[in-house]
Amino acid sequence: MFGDLDLGVAVVAALLTGVVLLVVLRRRGPRRPPCAAGWIPWVGAGLRFGKAPLEFIEQARAQYGPIFTIFAMGNRMTFVTEEEGIDVFLKSKEVNFELAVQYPVYRTASVPKNIFLTLHEKLHMTMKGKMGTFNMYQFMGRLNEEFHEQLEDLGPHGTMDLISLVRCLLYPVTVNVLFKKGLIVSHKRKIEDFYWHFQIYDEGFEYGSQMPEWLLRNWSKSKRWLLALFEESIPDIKAYKPERDDCATLMQAVLDVVEGEADRHSASYALLMLWASLSNAVPITFWTLVFILSHGDIHKTIVEGISSVLGGAGREKITVSEDKLKKLLLIKWCILEAIRLRAPGVITRKVVKPVKILNYTVPSGDLLMLSPFWLHRNPKYFPDPESFRPERWKEANLEKHVFLDGYMAFGGGKFQCPGRWFALLEIQICIILILYKYDCSLLDPLPKQSHLHVVGVPQPEGRCRIEYKHRHDVCQAPRGPGPSGGATPPATHLAPGLQEG
Structure with a gap:
Protein backbone atom coordinates (compact mmCIF):
# COMPACT_ATOMS: atom_id res chain seq x y z
CA MET A 1 0.00 0.00 0.00
CA PHE A 2 2.74 2.43 1.02
CA GLY A 3 4.68 1.42 -2.10
CA ASP A 4 1.73 2.44 -4.31
CA LEU A 5 1.49 5.76 -2.47
CA ASP A 6 5.20 6.45 -2.97
CA LEU A 7 4.81 5.65 -6.68
CA GLY A 8 1.88 8.07 -7.00
CA VAL A 9 3.84 10.84 -5.29
CA ALA A 10 6.76 10.21 -7.61
CA VAL A 11 4.55 10.45 -10.72
CA VAL A 12 2.96 13.72 -9.54
CA ALA A 13 6.39 15.14 -8.71
CA ALA A 14 7.68 14.19 -12.17
CA LEU A 15 4.70 15.89 -13.85
CA LEU A 16 5.16 19.04 -11.79
CA THR A 17 8.87 19.07 -12.64
CA GLY A 18 8.03 18.76 -16.34
CA VAL A 19 5.59 21.68 -16.17
CA VAL A 20 8.17 23.82 -14.35
CA LEU A 21 10.84 22.97 -16.95
CA LEU A 22 8.44 23.78 -19.76
CA VAL A 23 7.65 27.17 -18.24
CA VAL A 24 11.33 27.92 -17.71
CA LEU A 25 12.25 26.89 -21.25
CA ARG A 26 9.47 29.03 -22.69
CA ARG A 27 10.65 32.02 -20.70
CA ARG A 28 14.18 31.54 -21.96
CA GLY A 29 13.05 30.96 -25.53
CA PRO A 30 11.96 33.59 -28.06
CA ARG A 31 9.14 35.81 -26.88
CA ARG A 32 6.05 35.20 -28.99
CA PRO A 33 3.22 37.70 -29.47
CA PRO A 34 0.34 37.42 -26.95
CA CYS A 35 -2.22 34.88 -28.09
CA ALA A 36 -6.02 34.62 -27.98
CA ALA A 37 -6.34 30.84 -28.09
CA GLY A 38 -9.71 29.84 -26.64
CA TRP A 39 -10.12 26.57 -24.78
CA ILE A 40 -11.50 24.13 -27.41
CA PRO A 41 -8.78 22.00 -29.07
CA TRP A 42 -8.18 22.87 -32.77
CA VAL A 43 -11.21 25.23 -32.82
CA GLY A 44 -9.52 27.63 -30.39
CA ALA A 45 -11.06 31.09 -30.69
CA GLY A 46 -12.66 30.16 -34.01
CA LEU A 47 -16.28 30.38 -32.87
CA ARG A 48 -15.92 33.88 -31.45
CA PHE A 49 -13.68 34.97 -34.31
CA GLY A 50 -16.08 33.69 -36.98
CA LYS A 51 -19.12 35.57 -35.67
CA ALA A 52 -17.60 39.02 -36.26
CA PRO A 53 -13.92 38.87 -37.25
CA LEU A 54 -13.25 42.62 -37.43
CA GLU A 55 -14.85 43.22 -34.04
CA PHE A 56 -12.91 40.33 -32.51
CA ILE A 57 -9.64 41.65 -33.98
CA GLU A 58 -10.44 45.11 -32.63
CA GLN A 59 -11.02 43.69 -29.14
CA ALA A 60 -7.78 41.67 -29.30
CA GLU A 94 11.16 34.44 -44.58
CA VAL A 95 7.48 35.09 -45.41
CA ASN A 96 5.71 33.72 -48.48
CA PHE A 97 2.49 34.73 -50.25
CA GLU A 98 1.96 31.59 -52.34
CA LEU A 99 2.20 29.21 -49.37
CA ALA A 100 -0.32 31.36 -47.49
CA VAL A 101 -3.01 31.12 -50.17
CA GLN A 102 -2.46 27.64 -51.66
CA TYR A 103 -4.99 25.95 -49.36
CA PRO A 104 -7.70 28.62 -49.81
CA VAL A 105 -7.21 28.46 -53.59
CA TYR A 106 -7.63 24.68 -53.53
CA ARG A 107 -10.77 24.84 -51.37
CA THR A 108 -12.48 27.64 -53.28
CA ALA A 109 -11.53 26.85 -56.88
CA SER A 110 -10.29 23.22 -56.80
CA VAL A 111 -6.83 24.15 -58.10
CA PRO A 112 -4.40 21.50 -56.73
CA LYS A 113 -1.62 22.93 -54.60
CA ASN A 114 1.19 21.65 -56.84
CA ILE A 115 -0.46 23.14 -59.95
CA PHE A 116 -1.01 26.48 -58.20
CA LEU A 117 2.61 26.71 -57.04
CA THR A 118 3.86 25.78 -60.51
CA LEU A 119 1.75 28.28 -62.45
CA HIS A 120 1.12 31.20 -60.10
CA GLU A 121 4.14 33.36 -60.89
CA LYS A 122 3.78 32.85 -64.65
CA LEU A 123 0.07 33.69 -64.51
CA HIS A 124 0.72 36.73 -62.33
CA MET A 125 3.25 38.06 -64.85
CA THR A 126 0.80 37.42 -67.71
CA MET A 127 -2.00 39.37 -66.00
CA LYS A 128 0.39 42.11 -64.92
CA GLY A 129 1.43 42.56 -68.54
CA LYS A 130 -2.08 42.46 -69.99
CA MET A 131 -3.46 44.83 -67.33
CA GLY A 132 -0.54 47.24 -66.92
CA THR A 133 -1.09 51.00 -67.11
CA PHE A 134 0.30 51.09 -70.66
CA ASN A 135 -2.41 48.66 -71.83
CA MET A 136 -5.45 50.37 -70.33
CA TYR A 137 -6.27 52.08 -73.63
CA GLN A 138 -7.20 48.64 -75.02
CA PHE A 139 -10.04 48.36 -72.50
CA MET A 140 -11.34 51.94 -72.73
CA GLY A 141 -13.61 51.62 -75.77
CA ARG A 142 -15.05 48.24 -74.80
CA LEU A 143 -15.84 49.38 -71.27
CA ASN A 144 -17.67 52.45 -72.60
CA GLU A 145 -19.75 50.36 -75.01
CA GLU A 146 -20.62 47.72 -72.42
CA PHE A 147 -21.67 50.22 -69.76
CA HIS A 148 -23.87 52.12 -72.21
CA GLU A 149 -25.54 48.84 -73.16
CA GLN A 150 -26.21 47.85 -69.56
CA LEU A 151 -27.38 51.33 -68.55
CA GLU A 152 -29.98 51.21 -71.33
CA ASP A 153 -31.53 48.22 -69.57
CA LEU A 154 -32.10 50.30 -66.43
CA GLY A 155 -34.74 52.33 -68.24
CA PRO A 156 -35.55 56.05 -67.82
CA HIS A 157 -36.22 55.89 -64.08
CA GLY A 158 -36.51 53.51 -61.17
CA THR A 159 -35.81 52.65 -57.55
CA MET A 160 -33.40 49.85 -56.68
CA ASP A 161 -31.13 48.58 -53.94
CA LEU A 162 -27.82 50.15 -54.88
CA ILE A 163 -25.70 47.02 -54.43
CA SER A 164 -28.07 45.17 -56.78
CA LEU A 165 -27.83 47.96 -59.34
CA VAL A 166 -24.04 47.82 -59.23
CA ARG A 167 -24.10 44.05 -59.69
CA CYS A 168 -26.42 44.38 -62.67
CA LEU A 169 -23.85 46.67 -64.29
CA LEU A 170 -20.52 45.16 -63.31
CA TYR A 171 -21.29 41.45 -63.64
CA PRO A 172 -22.02 41.46 -67.39
CA VAL A 173 -19.58 44.25 -68.26
CA THR A 174 -16.63 42.54 -66.56
CA VAL A 175 -17.44 39.11 -68.02
CA ASN A 176 -17.96 40.52 -71.53
CA VAL A 177 -14.67 42.44 -71.47
CA LEU A 178 -12.34 39.99 -69.68
CA PHE A 179 -13.82 36.62 -70.68
CA LYS A 180 -16.07 36.60 -73.73
CA LYS A 181 -18.91 38.72 -75.04
CA GLY A 182 -22.22 37.02 -74.32
CA LEU A 183 -20.86 34.33 -72.00
CA ILE A 184 -23.82 34.67 -69.61
CA VAL A 185 -26.39 36.29 -71.89
CA SER A 186 -27.85 33.28 -73.69
CA HIS A 187 -31.28 33.65 -72.06
CA LYS A 188 -32.90 35.37 -69.07
CA ARG A 189 -32.99 32.33 -66.81
CA LYS A 190 -29.27 31.68 -67.27
CA ILE A 191 -28.47 35.30 -66.42
CA GLU A 192 -30.54 35.07 -63.23
CA ASP A 193 -28.91 31.76 -62.32
CA PHE A 194 -25.45 33.26 -62.85
CA TYR A 195 -26.21 36.27 -60.64
CA TRP A 196 -27.68 34.03 -57.95
CA HIS A 197 -24.86 31.48 -57.86
CA PHE A 198 -22.02 33.99 -58.07
CA GLN A 199 -23.51 36.06 -55.24
CA ILE A 200 -23.74 32.96 -53.01
CA TYR A 201 -20.23 31.91 -53.99
CA ASP A 202 -18.82 35.39 -53.37
CA GLU A 203 -20.54 35.88 -50.01
CA GLY A 204 -19.37 32.47 -48.77
CA PHE A 205 -15.88 32.62 -50.27
CA GLU A 206 -14.13 33.34 -46.99
CA TYR A 207 -15.89 30.48 -45.19
CA GLY A 208 -15.24 28.17 -48.15
CA SER A 209 -11.54 28.98 -48.01
CA GLN A 210 -11.30 27.73 -44.42
CA MET A 211 -13.98 25.08 -43.87
CA PRO A 212 -14.72 21.64 -45.35
CA GLU A 213 -17.03 21.94 -48.33
CA TRP A 214 -19.55 19.47 -46.90
CA LEU A 215 -20.37 21.97 -44.15
CA LEU A 216 -21.38 24.60 -46.73
CA ARG A 217 -24.06 22.91 -48.84
CA ASN A 218 -25.44 25.95 -50.70
CA TRP A 219 -22.01 27.45 -51.27
CA SER A 220 -20.70 24.13 -52.59
CA LYS A 221 -23.67 23.83 -54.95
CA SER A 222 -23.00 27.29 -56.39
CA LYS A 223 -19.31 26.56 -56.75
CA ARG A 224 -20.08 23.40 -58.76
CA TRP A 225 -22.62 25.30 -60.90
CA LEU A 226 -20.04 27.94 -61.82
CA LEU A 227 -17.35 25.33 -62.55
CA ALA A 228 -19.79 23.50 -64.82
CA LEU A 229 -20.59 26.77 -66.63
CA PHE A 230 -16.92 27.33 -67.37
CA GLU A 231 -16.30 23.70 -68.33
CA GLU A 232 -18.99 24.14 -70.97
CA SER A 233 -17.74 27.58 -72.05
CA ILE A 234 -13.95 27.07 -72.26
CA PRO A 235 -13.97 26.01 -75.96
CA ASP A 236 -16.03 29.09 -76.88
CA ILE A 237 -13.73 31.36 -74.85
CA LYS A 238 -10.69 29.96 -76.65
CA ALA A 239 -12.27 30.46 -80.08
CA TYR A 240 -13.70 33.92 -79.35
CA LYS A 241 -12.44 36.89 -81.39
CA PRO A 242 -13.27 40.40 -80.18
CA GLU A 243 -14.95 42.47 -82.89
CA ARG A 244 -12.66 45.48 -82.77
CA ASP A 245 -9.47 44.31 -81.07
CA ASP A 246 -6.86 41.97 -82.47
CA CYS A 247 -5.56 41.15 -79.00
CA ALA A 248 -6.83 38.20 -76.98
CA THR A 249 -9.01 38.72 -73.92
CA LEU A 250 -7.44 38.33 -70.49
CA MET A 251 -9.07 34.92 -70.01
CA GLN A 252 -7.67 33.73 -73.35
CA ALA A 253 -4.19 34.81 -72.23
CA VAL A 254 -4.66 32.92 -68.95
CA LEU A 255 -5.79 29.80 -70.81
CA ASP A 256 -2.69 29.97 -73.00
CA VAL A 257 -0.57 29.63 -69.85
CA VAL A 258 -2.74 26.96 -68.22
CA GLU A 259 -3.14 24.85 -71.37
CA GLY A 260 -0.59 22.06 -71.56
CA GLU A 261 0.52 22.04 -67.93
CA ALA A 262 -2.93 22.03 -66.33
CA ASP A 263 -5.50 22.01 -69.13
CA ARG A 264 -8.10 20.06 -67.13
CA HIS A 265 -8.05 22.80 -64.50
CA SER A 266 -8.97 25.58 -66.95
CA ALA A 267 -12.46 25.97 -65.48
CA SER A 268 -10.97 26.30 -61.98
CA TYR A 269 -8.75 29.15 -63.11
CA ALA A 270 -11.69 30.80 -64.87
CA LEU A 271 -13.68 30.67 -61.62
CA LEU A 272 -10.74 32.08 -59.67
CA MET A 273 -10.36 34.96 -62.12
CA LEU A 274 -14.10 35.64 -62.07
CA TRP A 275 -14.03 36.03 -58.29
CA ALA A 276 -10.86 38.16 -58.37
CA SER A 277 -12.31 40.53 -60.97
CA LEU A 278 -15.71 41.05 -59.29
CA SER A 279 -15.50 40.41 -55.55
CA ASN A 280 -13.92 43.78 -54.66
CA ALA A 281 -14.96 45.89 -57.66
CA VAL A 282 -18.66 45.60 -56.78
CA PRO A 283 -18.48 46.83 -53.14
CA ILE A 284 -15.90 49.51 -54.04
CA THR A 285 -18.27 50.93 -56.68
CA PHE A 286 -21.13 50.76 -54.18
CA TRP A 287 -19.24 52.56 -51.40
CA THR A 288 -17.92 55.25 -53.76
CA LEU A 289 -21.42 56.06 -55.02
CA VAL A 290 -22.84 56.02 -51.48
CA PHE A 291 -20.17 58.43 -50.20
CA ILE A 292 -20.61 60.76 -53.20
CA LEU A 293 -24.41 60.82 -52.97
CA SER A 294 -24.32 61.33 -49.18
CA HIS A 295 -22.06 64.39 -49.42
CA GLY A 296 -23.98 67.13 -51.20
CA ASP A 297 -21.08 69.46 -51.98
CA ILE A 298 -19.00 66.67 -53.45
CA HIS A 299 -21.94 65.33 -55.47
CA LYS A 300 -22.68 68.79 -56.88
CA THR A 301 -19.05 69.44 -57.78
CA ILE A 302 -18.75 66.09 -59.57
CA VAL A 303 -21.96 66.61 -61.58
CA GLU A 304 -20.85 70.10 -62.59
CA GLY A 305 -17.47 68.73 -63.62
CA ILE A 306 -19.04 65.95 -65.69
CA SER A 307 -21.28 68.51 -67.43
CA SER A 308 -18.32 70.76 -68.15
CA VAL A 309 -16.13 67.97 -69.53
CA LEU A 310 -18.66 65.78 -71.34
CA GLY A 311 -21.42 68.27 -72.24
CA GLY A 312 -24.44 67.24 -74.31
CA ALA A 313 -27.57 65.45 -73.21
CA GLY A 314 -27.36 62.79 -70.55
CA ARG A 315 -28.70 60.06 -72.81
CA GLU A 316 -26.09 60.41 -75.57
CA LYS A 317 -23.52 57.63 -75.93
CA ILE A 318 -20.50 59.74 -75.16
CA THR A 319 -17.07 58.12 -74.74
CA VAL A 320 -15.11 58.58 -71.54
CA SER A 321 -11.55 58.91 -72.84
CA GLU A 322 -8.22 59.07 -71.03
CA ASP A 323 -8.06 62.86 -71.51
CA LYS A 324 -11.53 63.27 -70.00
CA LEU A 325 -10.59 61.10 -67.02
CA LYS A 326 -7.68 63.43 -66.31
CA LYS A 327 -10.13 66.34 -66.12
CA LEU A 328 -12.35 64.44 -63.69
CA LEU A 329 -9.77 63.61 -61.05
CA LEU A 330 -12.18 64.20 -58.19
CA ILE A 331 -13.97 60.96 -59.08
CA LYS A 332 -10.73 59.00 -58.88
CA TRP A 333 -9.99 60.66 -55.54
CA CYS A 334 -13.42 59.57 -54.29
CA ILE A 335 -12.77 55.97 -55.37
CA LEU A 336 -9.40 55.85 -53.61
CA GLU A 337 -10.84 57.46 -50.49
CA ALA A 338 -13.75 54.99 -50.44
CA ILE A 339 -11.24 52.12 -50.72
CA ARG A 340 -9.21 53.63 -47.88
CA LEU A 341 -12.25 53.70 -45.59
CA ARG A 342 -13.50 50.26 -46.64
CA ALA A 343 -10.21 48.45 -47.07
CA PRO A 344 -9.80 44.68 -46.65
CA GLY A 345 -9.43 43.52 -43.06
CA VAL A 346 -6.31 41.48 -43.78
CA ILE A 347 -3.81 40.42 -46.41
CA THR A 348 -1.65 37.42 -45.57
CA ARG A 349 1.73 35.70 -45.84
CA LYS A 350 3.05 32.37 -44.47
CA VAL A 351 6.05 32.53 -42.11
CA VAL A 352 8.59 29.96 -43.36
CA LYS A 353 11.33 30.91 -40.87
CA PRO A 354 10.93 32.80 -37.57
CA VAL A 355 10.84 36.58 -38.02
CA LYS A 356 11.26 39.31 -35.42
CA ILE A 357 8.80 42.19 -35.16
CA LEU A 358 9.41 44.68 -32.36
CA ASN A 359 10.20 42.56 -29.29
CA TYR A 360 8.37 39.48 -30.54
CA THR A 361 9.45 36.48 -32.57
CA VAL A 362 6.77 35.13 -34.90
CA PRO A 363 7.39 31.38 -35.33
CA SER A 364 7.49 29.50 -38.62
CA GLY A 365 4.11 28.13 -39.64
CA ASP A 366 2.18 31.22 -38.52
CA LEU A 367 0.06 33.15 -40.99
CA LEU A 368 1.26 36.75 -40.82
CA MET A 369 -1.72 39.06 -41.30
CA LEU A 370 -1.25 42.70 -42.28
CA SER A 371 -4.35 44.86 -41.84
CA PRO A 372 -4.99 47.62 -44.40
CA PHE A 373 -8.22 48.35 -42.50
CA TRP A 374 -6.27 49.66 -39.50
CA LEU A 375 -3.26 50.98 -41.41
CA HIS A 376 -5.64 53.28 -43.28
CA ARG A 377 -6.81 54.68 -39.95
CA ASN A 378 -3.36 55.73 -38.81
CA PRO A 379 -3.57 59.53 -38.31
CA LYS A 380 0.15 59.79 -39.03
CA TYR A 381 -0.64 59.11 -42.69
CA PHE A 382 -4.32 60.03 -42.86
CA PRO A 383 -5.36 62.97 -40.64
CA ASP A 384 -8.98 62.80 -39.52
CA PRO A 385 -8.94 59.14 -40.64
CA GLU A 386 -12.63 58.33 -40.15
CA SER A 387 -13.82 61.15 -42.43
CA PHE A 388 -14.45 60.89 -46.16
CA ARG A 389 -11.99 63.48 -47.49
CA PRO A 390 -11.24 62.86 -51.18
CA GLU A 391 -9.24 66.09 -51.44
CA ARG A 392 -6.42 64.43 -49.44
CA TRP A 393 -5.55 62.55 -52.66
CA LYS A 394 -4.43 65.76 -54.32
CA GLU A 395 -1.11 65.11 -52.53
CA ALA A 396 -0.61 61.73 -54.28
CA ASN A 397 1.37 61.53 -57.52
CA LEU A 398 -1.36 59.72 -59.43
CA GLU A 399 0.06 60.68 -62.83
CA LYS A 400 2.98 58.39 -61.97
CA HIS A 401 0.60 55.86 -60.38
CA VAL A 402 1.92 56.46 -56.88
CA PHE A 403 -0.54 56.31 -53.96
CA LEU A 404 -0.28 58.04 -50.58
CA ASP A 405 2.15 56.67 -47.98
CA GLY A 406 0.52 54.06 -45.78
CA TYR A 407 -1.98 53.01 -48.47
CA MET A 408 -2.09 49.21 -48.72
CA ALA A 409 -5.45 48.46 -50.34
CA PHE A 410 -3.91 46.59 -53.28
CA GLY A 411 -1.34 44.68 -51.25
CA GLY A 412 2.34 45.17 -51.88
CA GLY A 413 5.59 43.52 -52.78
CA LYS A 414 6.11 41.03 -55.60
CA PHE A 415 2.51 39.89 -55.89
CA GLN A 416 0.68 43.20 -55.66
CA CYS A 417 -2.79 43.02 -57.25
CA PRO A 418 -2.20 42.88 -61.03
CA GLY A 419 -5.75 44.02 -61.84
CA ARG A 420 -5.77 47.25 -59.82
CA TRP A 421 -5.47 49.60 -62.81
CA PHE A 422 -8.27 47.85 -64.71
CA ALA A 423 -10.49 47.94 -61.62
CA LEU A 424 -9.90 51.67 -61.10
CA LEU A 425 -10.59 52.40 -64.78
CA GLU A 426 -13.76 50.28 -64.82
CA ILE A 427 -15.14 51.91 -61.67
CA GLN A 428 -14.34 55.44 -62.90
CA ILE A 429 -16.16 54.90 -66.20
CA CYS A 430 -19.10 53.25 -64.43
CA ILE A 431 -19.60 56.12 -61.98
CA ILE A 432 -19.11 58.84 -64.60
CA LEU A 433 -21.70 57.33 -66.94
CA ILE A 434 -24.23 56.74 -64.16
CA LEU A 435 -23.98 60.36 -63.01
CA TYR A 436 -23.92 61.61 -66.61
CA LYS A 437 -27.10 59.76 -67.58
CA TYR A 438 -29.10 59.90 -64.34
CA ASP A 439 -30.10 62.25 -61.60
CA CYS A 440 -29.55 60.08 -58.51
CA SER A 441 -30.42 60.30 -54.84
CA LEU A 442 -30.28 57.91 -51.88
CA LEU A 443 -33.50 56.87 -50.16
CA ASP A 444 -31.78 55.39 -47.11
CA PRO A 445 -29.05 56.64 -44.76
CA LEU A 446 -25.41 55.78 -45.28
CA PRO A 447 -25.22 52.09 -44.31
CA LYS A 448 -22.75 50.56 -41.92
CA GLN A 449 -20.21 48.10 -43.22
CA SER A 450 -20.62 44.41 -42.45
CA HIS A 451 -18.17 43.00 -39.91
CA LEU A 452 -18.68 39.38 -40.96
CA HIS A 453 -15.59 39.07 -43.16
CA VAL A 454 -11.94 40.10 -43.11
CA VAL A 455 -11.03 39.05 -46.68
CA GLY A 456 -11.72 41.68 -49.32
CA VAL A 457 -13.72 44.91 -49.28
CA PRO A 458 -16.59 44.73 -46.76
CA GLN A 459 -20.17 44.59 -47.99
CA PRO A 460 -22.86 46.99 -46.69
CA GLU A 461 -24.93 45.94 -43.70
CA GLY A 462 -28.59 46.31 -44.63
CA ARG A 463 -30.18 47.85 -47.69
CA CYS A 464 -29.43 51.18 -49.30
CA ARG A 465 -31.86 52.15 -52.06
CA ILE A 466 -31.20 54.58 -54.87
CA GLU A 467 -33.72 56.52 -56.96
CA TYR A 468 -32.59 57.40 -60.46
CA LYS A 469 -34.15 59.16 -63.46
CA HIS A 470 -32.91 60.34 -66.83
CA ARG A 471 -31.44 63.80 -66.74
CA HIS A 472 -33.19 66.10 -69.22
CA ASP A 473 -30.59 68.78 -68.72
CA VAL A 474 -27.11 67.48 -67.99
CA CYS A 475 -26.17 70.83 -66.49
CA GLN A 476 -28.81 70.78 -63.77
CA ALA A 477 -27.58 70.40 -60.22
CA PRO A 478 -28.38 67.25 -58.22
CA ARG A 479 -31.41 67.37 -55.97
CA GLY A 480 -29.39 67.94 -52.85
CA PRO A 481 -27.44 65.90 -50.32
CA GLY A 482 -28.45 62.39 -49.39
CA PRO A 483 -30.45 61.82 -46.21
CA SER A 484 -27.36 61.04 -44.18
CA GLY A 485 -25.97 64.55 -44.68
CA GLY A 486 -22.60 64.97 -43.02
CA ALA A 487 -20.03 67.73 -43.00
CA THR A 488 -18.11 68.01 -46.25
CA PRO A 489 -15.21 70.12 -47.47
CA PRO A 490 -16.38 73.26 -49.29
CA ALA A 491 -16.81 72.79 -53.03
CA THR A 492 -14.29 75.54 -53.70
CA HIS A 493 -11.56 73.32 -52.23
CA LEU A 494 -12.54 70.43 -54.50
CA ALA A 495 -13.15 72.19 -57.79
CA PRO A 496 -9.45 72.68 -58.75
CA GLY A 497 -9.12 68.91 -59.09
CA LEU A 498 -11.55 69.06 -61.98
CA GLN A 499 -9.34 71.46 -63.89
CA GLU A 500 -6.14 69.45 -63.67
CA GLY A 501 -4.75 67.34 -66.46
Missing part, protein backbone atom coordinates in the same frame (compact mmCIF):
# COMPACT_ATOMS: atom_id res chain seq x y z
CA ARG A 61 -5.94 44.76 -30.49
CA ALA A 62 -7.25 46.76 -27.52
CA GLN A 63 -6.30 43.98 -25.11
CA TYR A 64 -2.90 42.90 -26.48
CA GLY A 65 -1.59 45.84 -28.51
CA PRO A 66 -0.83 46.19 -32.24
CA ILE A 67 0.77 42.71 -32.61
CA PHE A 68 -1.02 39.59 -31.40
CA THR A 69 -1.88 36.03 -32.42
CA ILE A 70 -5.29 34.41 -32.78
CA PHE A 71 -5.48 30.60 -32.75
CA ALA A 72 -8.54 29.40 -34.67
CA MET A 73 -9.42 26.29 -36.69
CA GLY A 74 -5.93 24.86 -36.33
CA ASN A 75 -4.23 28.03 -37.61
CA ARG A 76 -2.05 30.53 -35.78
CA MET A 77 -2.77 33.97 -37.28
CA THR A 78 -0.43 36.74 -36.14
CA PHE A 79 -1.88 40.18 -36.83
CA VAL A 80 0.11 43.34 -37.51
CA THR A 81 -2.46 46.13 -37.28
CA GLU A 82 -0.17 49.17 -37.40
CA GLU A 83 2.97 50.12 -39.31
CA GLU A 84 5.27 47.94 -37.21
CA GLY A 85 6.13 44.88 -39.25
CA ILE A 86 5.23 46.27 -42.67
CA ASP A 87 8.80 45.95 -43.94
CA VAL A 88 8.97 42.36 -42.67
CA PHE A 89 5.64 41.55 -44.29
CA LEU A 90 6.54 43.08 -47.67
CA LYS A 91 10.27 42.49 -47.97
CA SER A 92 11.37 39.55 -45.81
CA LYS A 93 12.37 36.37 -47.63
